[in-house]
Amino acid sequence: MxxxxxxxxxxxxxxxxxxxxxxxxxxxxxxxxxxxxxxxxxxxxxxxxxxxxxxxxxxxxxxxxxxxxxxxxxxxxxxxxxxxxxxxxxxxxxxxxxxxxxxxxxxxxxxxxxxxxxxxxxxxxxxxxxxxxxxxxxxxxxxxxxxxxxxxxxxxLTLPPSVSATSGLNAVAHAVEALYAPDVSPVIAAMAEQGVRDLAAALPVIVERPGDAAARAAGLQGAWLCGACLGATTMGLHHKLCHVLGGMLDLPHAETHAVVLPHVAAYNLPAAPSAAAALRRALATDDAAAALAGLGSRLGVPTGLRDLGVGEADLPRIADEVLTHPYSNPRPVTRPELEALLHAAWEGRT
Missing domain, CATH: 3.40.50.1970 (Rossmann fold)
Structure with a gap:
């Protein structure tokens, strides 16, 4: 760069x-x-x-x-x-x-x-x-x-493990999108990578040992970094989907981000090699999208949109709204691919 x-x-x-x-x-x-x-x-x-x-x-x-x-x-x-x-x-x-x-x-x-x-x-x-x-x-x-x-x-310290997990994955989603945003900079990329690393390490400990003060502090540091990344870059498909789902169906905000995250990552990361490399380093993996899905599974978060009350009949109008006013994205979003992504997220397929 x-x-x-x-x-x-x-x-x-x-x-x-x-x-x-x-x-x-x-x-x-x-x-x-x-x-x-x-x-x-x-x-x-x-x-x-x-x-x-x-x-x-x-x-x-x-x-x-x-x-x-x-x-x-x-x-x-x-x-x-x-x-x-x-x-x-x-x-x-x-x-x-x-x-x-x-x-x-x-x-x-x-x-x-x-x-x-x-x-x-x-x-x-x-x-x-x-x-x-x-x-x-x-x-x-x-x-x-x-x-x-x-x-x-x-x-x-008294935050329920489920809320800790979903809100933390919400923050991770901020950093993932920042890494492939059109206006990402080396500063933001470094913050995003560290924020994902902090939260990926802290969240399992927080869920398994809610009273672990060091993990709680590390999680807040990660949330700070990830949030700052979103604040400095342009949002993409992930946030567009979550905004539409939340506004149209009144879905729980953090849970929606947690469900959508690995699916949009799998869609976008092949078109964003630098972002994929940063996430592989942060997550210590060869497959960042699979690692994000695995992290959600370990944390016990919902895996499918249908678990949040979304009906399969809702998916076409969700796609309509996303495509009406699309956000910037590293990979073009076509209707067939968007519908396939939505169905995978609805079913909870990895």
Whole structure:
């Protein structure tokens, strides 16, 4: 690669065990006086804890974040924020909550502090998404980037093994697509390779020994690297498929990425030799796509789209939507090949 452009994304990271205690300092550093804490209902206890840490700088808690950020959810959060006079957002949780904070930042420009509790890595990207009438619209805007990310591995210790596995494979998918993106650079390629290596080593340990603090920290580091790669490159077929599946059928986000990942890798990697070589090194294998499928199997994630509730009759309209507005991809996407890929992913064939 003789020439490239690398555009670094501005990001402040606070990393380490016990880092949650520093969230108030990050809010104060941004000059926020009334930050609204965001969470899903399941993460309400953590949100209340964060609000307590913020003290007088907390405007309260909104705990209705949902997958794929429905427009109605963003409307409701915005209304609560306006009523309480919020001047910023603290997103505590996984991709659903961080996605909501991004949508709110896109609308009003108020800053976000992210406190991730899963391995999805979305806190590192300027990519936002909103879902309305079964269609997920996505875009890229630096205004949605969190101003600070507080990574505390302790917050992941109670994460169920299944969520750890699927969210980690979601992050791996970010790095895999970054490796064959048209705007990949040597910097991003190195980050992607290391991120995949970190997560591939950490996730089996996390699933088998959930209390392993070192593996939890390594997993968060891998998620950080993989997310940053997606934030700096163009998305391809994998993310297009997952966005369509999620928006159209309201599928669980991380599980969808985990199912689709090895199938799109098998489709694209023959057309992306440098990406394939990087993944062979990261996964210590001669067949990266097979190794990704094997990793998912070892982690116990769903293997087929039908396991997530997709009907075989849904596949043609999924293909229609993917082909209507295709993403950049290293290998041309034709309808027969896309339908074959979808059927393999639906059945869970390796």
């Amino acid at each position: 003789s020439s490239f452009i690398y555009d670094a994304l501005p990001m402040r990271v606070v990393f380490g065990s016990g880092s949650l205690a520093r969230v108030a300092g990050e809010v104060e550093r941004l000059g926020l006086k009334r930050a609204l804490v965001l969470s899903t209902p399941a993460r309400r206890e953590l949100a209340d804890r964060v609000a307590m840490l913020l003290g007088d700088r907390s405007a309260g808690v909104f705990d209705q974040a949902r997958m794929h950020v429905p427009v109605t959810t963003a409307d409701a959060a915005q209304a609560v924020g306006e009523e309480l006079g919020a001047d910023g957002w603290v997103a505590t949780g996984g991709g659903s909550t961080i996605g909501l904070a991004k949508a709110l930042a896109l609308r009003g420009g108020l800053p976000v502090v992210a406190v991730p509790t899963t391995y999805a890595g979305s806190e590192m990207t300027p990519i936002w998404g909103l879902t309305q009438d079964g269609r997920k619209q996505t875009g890229r805007d630096r205004a949605v980037l969190p101003r600070a990310v507080v990574y505390d591995p302790d917050l992941t």
